[in-house]
Amino acid sequence: MSDPLKESVLRAPGIPQLLIVVLFCFSGFALLLPVSPAWAVSGGADEFGAGLVTAVLMATTVLAQLCVRRALRTLGWTRTLILGSLLLGLPALLQALSSHLVPVLLTTALRGAGFGIITVCGSIAAAALAPRGRQGAAIGLYGLAIAVPQVILTPAAPWLMGTITLPAIIACGVLSVLALPWIPALGRAVETRTDTPPPGPDQPQQTTPAITALRRILLPLTVLLLVTAAGGAVLTFAPQFTSTPALAAASLLALTATSAVARWGCGELADRISLRPITATLVSAGCAGLALIALAIGSDGERVPLLLTGLLLLGAAYGGLQSLTLVQAFNRAGPENRHITSVAWNIGYDSGTGLGSLALGLAAQAATFSAGFTIMSAGMAAAALAVLLSGAQPSRGSSATGRPRARGRSRVRR
Missing domain, CATH: 1.20.1250.20 (MFS general substrate transporter like domains)
Known part of the structure; x- marks a missing residue:
């Protein structure tokens, strides 16, 4: 019997596509995070207006996150991910056309909605696609794919603003759309792993409120x-x-x-x-x-x-x-x-x-x-x-990886 800890997470179905999608989407997000407020300031906004750009971004992100479950039920994984990628990327092209505060806020709100979709879907996918016993490794790789664009692009944004025109940098937020070719394969892989058969007569479904x-x-x-x-x-x-x-x-x-x-x-x-x-x-x-x-x-x-x-x-x-x-x-x-x-x-x-x-x-x-x-x-x-x-966590009928847990006092799972 093979040791699950020796299995390559990168070879698991859907994981390579997930990492590529996340890299493109978070690159577009990280690049514009400090640039969009500066773009609004260049159009005449004050410090409050610049802060409002980030506030609108995070507010629409949270609102979209609350709606992801309904979107997945209605549209399915592939269409929901496509919607998130397009909302995160395409408004950047519109934002580059005007630095006035209202257009910047409107396009930022759309980008926040796309970001909320990508973040929730990404973390669910990382857990669902992980090979048995390697959920931590899959989540670690997912986190690394998120962090790399932030490490490189967010600190580089001030230098870019002094080197390249702001509209050109804003337009680069369309990077998120480049994730589209990998989304169908990712959507199919997640749907395969998240679809569970209905319980049989001797196997009642266990749900947690x-x-x-x-x-x-x-x-x-x-x-x-x-x-x-x-x-x-x-x-x-x-x-x-x-x-x-x-x-x-x-x-x-x-x-x-x-x-x-x-x-x-x-x-x-x-x-x-x-x-x-x-x-x-x-x-x-x-x-x-x-x-x-x-x-x-x-x-x-x-x-x-x-x-x-x-x-x-x-x-x-x-x-x-x-x-x-x-x-x-x-x-x-x-x-x-x-x-x-x-x-x-x-x-x-x-x-x-x-x-x-x-x-x-x-x-x-x-x-x-x-x-x-x-x-x-x-x-x-x-x-x-x-x-x-x-202390110890309450015992559960099954672990997050789907394996039954031994009876008795349970502890926080590894």
Whole structure:
């Protein structure tokens, strides 16, 4: 009998197509994330208008995420993914035609709807297409495909804005449409894996109420909310709490590059070791990283080594916990609740990013950036304690991979 841990996830049906689709879609998204607000400013918008662009993007993303399940039932996987790709890519061409705030907001709203579809479908597909026993590895690869465009394109956007005209950069958001040739094969593969036969007379269908599934994944979602709040705060305010543009760029690179590696590596580890210890370790690392950042920017003279060390620790937690919390959420909620889990996880991620930026901004206005990071560090310390104290999960009839579980006291699945 072959060892499932030695199976190649990349060779699993649908996984290569999923990674290609995600790379193209997230490339178009990451490139325009900092550019669209600048495009609105060039058209006469003030700082509030620029912030409104990002706010509209995230609001329509969340609204679309809530509608994905109905879209999949009505349109099927292939048409839903095509719709998401087109909504994410084609409005960029229209946005490049006018920098006035209203057209930018309207096209951004359409792009947010496409992004919401892609994010929910992508995480469901990663779990559904994973070979048995390799769900963590599949989610890790999916996370890496998401992170790579963000590592390369988001930090490069300011340089591109000084080199290429803004309309040309905006039009490059059409990259998402290049995913279309791979979507039909991906849609067929996911439909094959998600279609389950009706239960027989001796095999009653086991379902978990949505509220019960959400209660089971509350702790992973709380951890996700806190770590994405910390990451979102750094991504938003790095230019403000650092002394030079070069240090701001180095800080962002330290966070994003480390998180990309950690997101992939922790997905691989999730299939091999218990999740609770590694989750507690990463939450503790995030707590320490935030404390070091607070100390570095709160001192009289900026301590660059201390700052970068803190960002590396936070980056490891920021990336690694994204994979681990998604694996935990799918395992705890069960395969029958993949849609609910994916929507809840993605909303938690987007909400955490926005709330972290808002919280640090308010803290900096009322006190200092250092005080804001200190409060975030305390929150992560409480989360680490909660993870360490979390006991066994209620036993379930079957695991997320479809294998029956032994009777008796069950523990968090690996």
